[in-house]
Amino acid sequence: MLAKRIIPCLDIKDGMTVKGVKFVELKTVGDPVELASAYADQGADELVFLDITASHEGRKTFVELVHRIARHINIPFTVGGGISELKDAEALLNAGADKISINSSAVRNPHLIDEMAKNFGSQFVVVAIDAKKEMDGNDWAVTVNGGRIFTEKRLFSWAKEAEERGAGEILFTSMDHDGVKQGFANDALAELSQSLSIPIIASGGAGNMAHFKDAFVLGKADAALAASVFHYNEISVPDLKHYLRSEGIVVR
Amino acid sequence: MAKQNIVIIKYNAGNIRSVNNALLRVGYDAEITADPEKIRSADKVIFPGVGEASTTMRYLNDSGLADIIVSLKQPVLGICLGMQLMGSFSEEGGVKCLGVFNEEVRKFKLPDTNSDNLKIPHMGWNRIFDLKSDLFDASLEGQYVYFVHSYYVAHGVDTAATTDYILNYSSALQKDNFFATQFHPEKSGPVGQRILENFLKL
Numbered sequence: 001m002l003a004k005r006i007i008p009c010l011d012i013k014d015g016m017t018v019k020g021v022k023f024v025e026l027k028t029v030g031d032p033v034e035l036a037s038a039y040a041d042q043g044a045d046e047l048v049f050l051d052i053t054a055s056h057e058g059r060k061t062f063v064e065l066v067h068r069i070a071r072h073i074n075i076p077f078t079v080g081g082g083i084s085e086l087k088d089a090e091a092l093l094n095a096g097a098d099k100i101s102i103n104s105s106a107v108r109n110p111h112l113i114d115e116m117a118k119n120f121g122s123q124f125v126v127v128a129i130d131a132k133k134e135m136d137g138n139d140w141a142v143t144v145n146g147g148r149i150f151t152e153k154r155l156f157s158w159a160k161e162a163e164e165r166g167a168g169e170i171l172f173t174s175m176d177h178d179g180v181k182q183g184f185a186n187d188a189l190a191e192l193s194q195s196l197s198i199p200i201i202a203s204g205g206a207g208n209m210a211h212f213k214d215a216f217v218l219g220k221a222d223a224a225l226a227a228s229v230f231h232y233n234e235i236s237v238p239d240l241k242h243y244l245r246s247e248g249i250v251v252r
Numbered sequence: 253m254a255k256q257n258i259v260i261i262k263y264n265a266g267n268i269r270s271v272n273n274a275l276l277r278v279g280y281d282a283e284i285t286a287d288p289e290k291i292r293s294a295d296k297v298i299f300p301g302v303g304e305a306s307t308t309m310r311y312l313n314d315s316g317l318a319d320i321i322v323s324l325k326q327p328v329l330g331i332c333l334g335m336q337l338m339g340s341f342s343e344e345g346g347v348k349c350l351g352v353f354n355e356e357v358r359k360f361k362l363p364d365t366n367s368d369n370l371k372i373p374h375m376g377w378n379r380i381f382d383l384k385s386d387l388f389d390a391s392l393e394g395q396y397v398y399f400v401h402s403y404y405v406a407h408g409v410d411t412a413a414t415t416d417y418i419l420n421y422s423s424a425l426q427k428d429n430f431f432a433t434q435f436h437p438e439k440s441g442p443v444g445q446r447i448l449e450n451f452l453k454l
Contacts, residue, residue: 002370002417003377003396040441045377071273076398076439096270098439121303123373123400168373168400197362199371220369222376252377252396 003252004216004244005045005223006237007201008230010035011052012081015061017231018052033068039230040075042237045252047073048101048171048225051081052146063095070096078126084109089116093124101126101171104144107151107158110165117166126201127162128171131155133188140174140188147175156191163196170196171225173203181207181229189219201225209235209243216249256452258282259294261321264311265301265333274438278449288320296452297324300438301333305357305403306345309337322350327454328430329387335425335432336403344403352430355408360418373402374417380435385412385426387433387450395443397435399423404434 010017051062080101089100116125131140140155174185184205193200199222202215206226215224229235241251260282312318330338337349342357360372377396405422413424425432437444
């Protein structure tokens with residue numbers, strides 16, 4: 001049986017890992033390659049590297065970092081942040097990235113998903129969606145620029161469109177849950193998982209090990225991503241896997 | 253292991269370098285080339301691949317690489333799309349393939365009542381069973397490896413490993429000097445590293 005995936009996420013700024021609390025406060029944590037190797041050795045199933053300052057700063061440092069990661073890490077990894085054109089994705093592919101994630105740029109130019117899928121294959125294209133639940137009703141507003149700008153798009157229809165355009169996976173971050181450590185947005189995750197036929201990665205809200213179990217059981221997610229609980233040693237990957245296994249969830 | 257001459261076939265497929273990164277991690281350095289002489293004279297040939305079957309087959313036919321691959325006598329390892337292209341036919345683009353293995357490549361179909369919320373592609377870590385090739389050793393039975401694919405090879409005479417996703421299918425094949433894995437050993441942690449080392453020991 002296919003195992004549920006645990007994915008530590010490393011936010012990168014100036015070649016170093018950081019984690020934003022509610023996407024605003026930033027604390028420097030450490031060297032990405034060193035941290036990534038440690039996670040791979042501990043049994044992390046995949047890694048995500050997000051260049052959170054990519055839109056504003058040069059890409060060169062990040063592409064060089066991706067080269068180093070690809071050389072040292074023996075599990076799959078996704079890179080994202082500031083990818084707005086085919087050539088950005090191509091540079092990262094050539095540097096050794098297994099997948100890229102696109103977010104704001106796909107919202108602004110949905111055709112980018114088609115282009116990326118056509119040129120590099122769907123398996124290479126993760127569409128990341130940051131969304132915030134609307135005050136009235138059950139839908140979620142898609143946000144861009146790290147949650148700073150609201151868009152006309154709605155989570156479920158946008159995720160479906162992304163799938164139809166050729167996305168290989170959806171990485172859904174609830175902006176209401178991110179950084180507050182009260183669990184993932186399980187209802188929205190379950191709706192996504194049941195209405196789409198591509199894998200869904202849960203993101204935003206991990207505070208304890210039971211939250212991961214809930215994302216898999218209630219949220220029907222295929223993978224769960226977290227950052228600070230791993231970076232600050234609040235949860236270790238081996239302990240988490242052991243706990244999930246004891247709860248009857250298939251993990252590697 | 254003695255020093256050997258390893259070639260990774262260069263063609264229009266994605267992420268070929270990641271296989272060499274994995275070889276570098278175990279102390280080898282392959283040459284990534286499309287030069288027929290270099291491919292023919294290599295000790296080991298690796299045929300990786302991520303991409304679409306019919307476009308890639310057209311490229312292999314036009315470039316003459318198709319004829320070279322099927323004529324190789326040294327150990328050859330096909331990975332992912334590389335394995336599928338070594339079959340006889342692929343539903344992806346409805347294309348005739350290299351025919352090293354007499355197996356067709358079909359698209360996964362989700363079950364009618366998809367109560368487990370299975371997805372296509374089959375993406376992530378899954379286990380390999382009933383291992384039957386020198387690519388594997390006893391320590392690898394039931395271990396997890398990394399997969400990303402929407403098409404599969406059914407069980408057949410050349411099945412060298414079995415994986416359960418929607419159905420039991422061939423996650424590895426072997427016939428004579430031709431070895432192939434549907435999963436990505438280069439991305440499968442220490443388990444994948446061991447499989448690559450086993451191939452290099454052949």
